[in-house]
Amino acid sequence: MTPVWLEPMARWADFRRLKDAVHKNTRSVEIIGLSQSQKCHMLACMLYPLKRSCLYITSSHAEARRVQEDLLFFYPDNVVLFPEREVLLYNVAARSTEITEQRLRVLENLLLKRNMIVVASIEAVFMLQSSPQIFRNNIFSISVGDIVPLMQLAEKLVQMGYERVSSVEGKGQFSVRGGILDVFPLTSDNPYRIEFFDDEVDSIRVFDVSSQRSVKNEREATISPARELILTVEAVNRARDRINESYAKYTEERGGKSPRPLQEKVESVLEKLDEGIYDSSLEGFFSFLYPERSTLFDYLDESALIVLDEPARLRERGTGYGVELQEHFKELLEKGEVLPEQLYNAIDYHDFLIKVSEHTHLLMQALPTSHPDFRVSQSFNIAARSIPAYHGKLQLLAEDVGHWRKKGYSVLLLTGSKSRGEGLVSFLGDHGLEAVYKEQPDNEYMAPGRVMVMPGLLSGGFEYPGAGFALVSDREIYGSQKRRSRPAKKGRRFESFADLHIGDYVVHENHGIGKYLGIKTLVVDGQKRDYLDIKYAGTDRLYVPVDQLHLIQPYIGMGEGVPKLSKLGGAEWQRTKNRVRQSIQKLAIDLVKLYAVRQAIEGYRFSPDTEWQKQFEDIFPYQETPDQLQAIEEVKRDMESSKVMDRLLCGDVGYGKTEVAIRAAFKAVMDGKQVAVLAPTTILAQQHYNTFVERFENFPFTIQVLSRFKTPAEQREIIKALKTGGIDIIIGTHRLLGKDVKFKDLGLLVVDEEQRFGVSHKELIKDIKKNVDVLTLTATPIPRTLHMSLIGIRDISIIDTPPEDRYPVQTYVVEYNESLIRDAILREIQRGGQVYFVYNRVKSMDFMVQHIRRLVPEARIAMAHGQMSENLLESIMMDFYDHKYDVLVCSSIIENGLDIPNVNTLIVYNADRFGLSQLYQLRGRVGRSNRLAYAYFTYQKDKIISEQAEKRLQTIKQFTEFGSGFKIAMRDLEIRGAGNILGAEQHGHMTAVGYELYCKLLENTIRTMKGEELVQPVETVINIKVDAHIDRDYIAEESHKMEFYKKIAAINGLEDRSDIEDELVDRFGDMPASVENLIDIAYIKALARRIRITEISHQGREVRMRLADDKAISSKQLMLVLNENLNRLSYVSSPFPTFIIKLGDFLPDTALKAVKEILEKIVHHLERKDERI
Incomplete structure (x- = not known):
């Protein structure tokens, strides 16, 4: 079926001739007279239906994004952006993966012969790639029934750039648990769970990162490399030899001497190559690894069409980019920071022209210009007009639509949303112009004289008099354009116990703040059980059974440092809790009163x-x-x-x-x-x-x-x-x-x-x-x-969904390097942007400003910090906002909500001294426009940093590469937010008892004030001697063990029980008996709580179940239960109400089974309303 945007063109003879020229593979075709959106429309019409790939090359990344946005209207599923890769010739500890992901997705699709339109800047196509052959050899599919040794597959994934972790939370990661492998391919939208039976693939399932649960079965999974650098044995050996050779030659030419930074860099790279470890800094040695000098062009089919957008501009940028690379490299070479051969990481403009000449290419330009680089076979001058802007004045639009209809035009009006579209149809109808709104239009409505309104986004409209076709975009109609929405990314929420590590502080509701030392397996009465080992003040230790996890929360304070450990058995903890309760009660009374007063006031409606x-x-x-x-x-x-x-x-x-x-x-x-x-x-x-x-x-x-x-x-x-x-x-x-x-x-x-x-x-x-x-x-x-x-x-x-038009911030954790700082600042200034340089030492900030002035004399630099007078600070910030300065050297005051879309580079000095949530917020200050943004978290290479700072730096790296630290940063920020809302006094109380216990106390207080009855829950002690624990052979990672002990302890009924059993089998395989027993005990406790049973004891051939009171069960229900189980169950009311279950043998397993069956029957009667008295 012909699309509505193509049908009027197909009736136009000039267009048909142009299309024929392109389809007959005329080597070089020129089109003159089209603006950006017209170029995209014309290309879309020529390629329809998409039976070949196309590479559309622009002079800048920003232009490439605009072209991609326009082409997506015509081919929503077949247009991809190929962004340029930043080659950092510095020691990079970590970098974010969003750009790598986009690039790899393009390469994979091209190799798998999927027809698509790739949009790229000239800089992106200049960059070298690993050869298509190496990449193709590292894309593989795995299917149910395949024989694949699991550990061999794990080794292959490491070679392909995947990181092995305990739990997959981000792209480019994999984990192995027993016979289960989880992997999140960088080019996939979902991770896969592959389960093995020996070496045979038994099942493949897609799972959800946030819940870690499988969501659907698949027959096959395709896994492609997680890095652009694929460290094959051949590439590593070749690179090692060539680097050694180059370095030896370099030092020989300098009389056997070598600058220390270069020596350290070479040693570091060789060490990483020897260990087979991928590192971002290896990308600076691309030419040593891959002498083939492949580029994006080598991934294209012979039939692929190349589109050159404004060839004169491409020539200017292409030659200019080559000169910039040479100058930059020469500077680094003189400083002794690179080897000479490292220059060859990109092709030059001459090579580019050779690559283009191997394909049919289309030269598109608005105005006629000469082309010294191309021999044009056929030239077409297209008569097209742009559409004037109406700025919401729909009367003027109606007049033009009426004029076009009289001339027999097909008219297509694009609106960014359905509500706009339907409103426009109604408006035109009121002015005697018949128009139809179609969400997914078909071609019957695009006959001459027809007016159609449809949703869609395009940067501009156009009129082709020869084709009798006018298209008006929402930008012309309304003066603004709806931005294209993108699906929001899901992240994994902070799971309290899953994120508890040895050395963390915890709060026990009855005993106070202690230090968690890990899970200890103890044998008590001949049975293995797991306990949380918690250290208190002095030499006090507390072993908490895992079935009492509900009494413990991780201690989350307000960032004021290390909490004081409580003393076991002392009265101080109870006094602290009472003090907090009283304060919360006063707060709740004030809040409820204030709310009631406001509810009573009659306001304006x-x-x-x-x-x-x-x-x-x-x-x-x-x-x-x-x-x-x-x-x-x-x-x-x-x-x-x-x-x-x-x-x-x-x-x-x-x-x-x-x-x-x-x-x-x-x-x-x-x-x-x-x-x-x-x-x-x-x-x-x-x-x-x-x-x-x-x-x-x-x-x-x-x-x-x-x-x-x-x-x-x-x-x-x-x-x-x-x-x-x-x-x-x-x-x-x-x-x-x-x-x-x-x-x-x-x-x-x-x-x-x-x-x-x-x-x-x-x-x-x-x-x-x-x-x-x-x-x-x-x-x-x-x-x-x-x-x-x-x-x-x-x-x-x-509002916690981020805006969808934001471009990801390209983030680096990198050694502080003067050349890097100069490069980063200059690049931002050259594209008309601004830079935040965050330096948190006010006393020496003047020195840092002078230092940056020496590094980048071209930059206009200002300084801002919290110790300035309010007036001076505001004046400086206002001048920076008005772009009177290029660089703002400032303390972390920029965390506080200033929105300057023109600032798209952030440099943080000594990032290891900042908290993760601070860095998360600082990074959020850039990338606020639709321009690519950069964040550099720097650290001093030779500085001895504290264990805490090193741990923080490691977390920042993980956060940067996989986004996995995000949940911790968010929790940190949220708690600060809680303090803001509840006030300074409550802030102190949160610190005293920990955030989670504070919230629990607050919730109970508010429920009481609302008149809800708070029944004290009954704690059930179970004395049945069965093995009930999670063995290391089943779940090795302590954090995962904690996560499931918490989940099992929270079982509240049959649905919870089934849910946890399903999740355990899904993530770790079939459950051993000890885990089944653990779940049975938790389920029995949940049933027992509803009947208010305090103790269940197995003694010989009977089990006694003692009740706190007889409030939960009526006499009628009691009789029905006893009559149903005449020979098994009896009941005594003194000295304590007790059920007695008779057993057929002495075995604990029999006791557990019998208790479960009897309790299920009792609860069943409790839930039947007709049996209550």
Whole structure:
């Protein structure tokens, strides 16, 4: 079926001639007269249906991304970006894998002959690759029934660049547990679980990284390399010989001397090659490993079409790039940091032309220019026009559509969303123009004179008079373009006990804070059991049975260092808990009172959404995330109710909180109310002002900003206009809280980062809150557990889905190197961007600024830190925001929510001195635009660092390469957020008892205040002598053992039990008897708790089950149970209510089975309502 965007073209003779020329493999075809989106459309039409691959080459990475975005409209599943690989000739400890993943995916698809359009910059196609033959030899498929020795497969994966771990959490990792291999191919969307029976593949399953559970069966899995450098034996041997030879020659030419940095680098690389260890620094020795000098061109079929976008620009960039590489390399060579042969990591422009000439190539350009590098066989000048921008003025669009219809054109109108599309069809209908909206259109509607509206994104529209075809994009219609949404990535959440390590601190509810020393297997009464070994103050030790794990939580404090160990048996812990309980009770009373007071106040009830509101929301240029839409709905619901809104909105910077506030503000001003937006700093106020002005551009509302950057006369004028209603939306700092500021009719207050205001300002905000709707924004995330605890006493909305248009930040953990710093800063400046250089020692910051000035004299450098006066700091930040400086040397103050999209390089000096959550937040300050961003976490090579800092550096490396430290960073941040929301006093109490126990106490207090009955749960002791533990032969990793002991201890019924059994078999294979017994005991405990049984004891041929009281079971239910089990079960009521089960033998296994059967029957009767009295 012909696509709607192709059918009108197929009727055009000029187009048919052009298509014939390309399909007949005319070697060099030139097309003149097309803009970017027109080039993409013309190419899409020529290639349809896609029966050959195509390489589209642009002059820059940014241009390549724009072309990819446009081509995706025509071929949603067949267009891929091939980004350039950054070759760092420095010692890199770790680098993020997103770019490697994209590149490998392209190479794999090309080798597997999948027809696709690859878009790449000229720099990306210049870079050398491993040869297609080596890559092809390392892509393999594995199927059910194949004979593959498991350990041989594991060795192969290591050679292919995979990292062996205990649990697969990210791409490029694999793990082996018994006869099960988990692997996450870099080019796959999902990891695979491959189960073996001896050497035969028994099953292949896809599993979910976050839950670690299998989700579906597969017959086959394809595994491709996890690195671009594949360390084959031949490549390693060749590289070792060639590096030695090159280094010997280099030193000989210098009289037997060699610079120390180069000597160390060569020794390090040779050592890694000898050990077969992949390291990012090996990429600088690419030419030593692979003398074939292969490039992306070598992965293409002979039939592949090459498209050269603006050949003159490609020539300029291609020759310029070669010169840049030479100059950069010469500089490093003079400093003694590289070997001469390391230069040959890329081809030059001459080689590029040879590669292009081997394929049919298409030269596309907007204007006619000469081509000294190409002999054009056929040239086509296409008559095409661009579409004017309508900026939301739909009347003008309707006039043009009417004009095109009269001329017999087929007209296609693209809207970024369904709501926009349906609204446009309705509007055109009201103006006598028949149009249809089709989500997935077919060609019958594209006859001449037809108008169709469909969803789709394109950077620009076009008109082909010869084809009688006009396409108008949403950018022209609305003045902004909806961004293409990308699927959000799933991450694995922090699992408390799975992340507990030896040496970590834990909290026992009854005994206090101790230090976890590991799992100890003890033999008690002849039976093996596992215990948590916990050290307390002095020489005290506590062995906690694993079935009492619910009494223990990891200690998570507020980052104030090492907690004090509790003394076993002392009263201090109980006093601490009581103190915290009393404080929590006071907090809860205050919160509940405040909430009740606000609920009782009659507020202004805002009107439902208007047509204008719908139009305003439609021109939002991004695709809303689901939780952003949820937050918008919650805010609007609050505003439309008669209660005064007091809602807290949590979400990281750039996650879309401001848009929620903007829509609330629009709703308020539509009802004639004024809106005040309060920000903690002048620069944040200015940032909000710019955003509001841009969003409200086409609507008749007055917006102003009030801060110290306004002159006294301007401030007086603004205050006067506020009082008379001349301003609809005012944005400002605490200046808005001044006594002289009066509103005519304030309806909504938006407070950004309330915790950053002073005490007196907070009191003034509290006064305003009494009768005005308030929306408070915070960039610090809060834990879901705390959110759930506060439901009913605090209205909270959470946005935790990152925006989908963000490009991944290319992250490096790297030795500090002056050449690297200069390169990184210069590259960013040359592309018009800015740099954050984070240096956390205020005393010597001046020295660092001078140091960077010497390194990069071309850069304009400013300095900012928290010890400056507020006015000076704000002035510097404002100048940096206005791009008066290129580099900002600053302390970690940039963590605090400043959004400057033009800053796309971050350098952190001595990253090992920062916490992981700090680094996570710092990295979030870059990559805020759709431009590739870089983060360099540097460390000093020869500095002796503490064990804690080394551990942190290791975690940063894992975080960088696999994102696996993310969950720890998030937990760290969330706890900080909890402290912000609950206040400074509670912050101290969280530190005293640990965050998790604090949350538990808070939840219980709030439930009590809500009138819920808290029944003290019964603890059941089971004395049946069976082996019940997890053996090392079944689960070797202690962290996994802990995870399952916790899960088993939390069994609450048959569904939980089945779930855990399924997961264990899925992840570790068939369960041994000791694990089955452990699960049986946990299940029995869950049943026993419901009947309030405190003890189950096996003695000879009977089992006694003692009850705490007889509250759980009625006399009628008791009689029914006893009658059902006449010969097996009896009951005595004194001295304690007790069930007695008679057994046929003495065996503990028999006792366990009998107890389970009887308890299931008793619980069954308890659940039958008709049996209750």
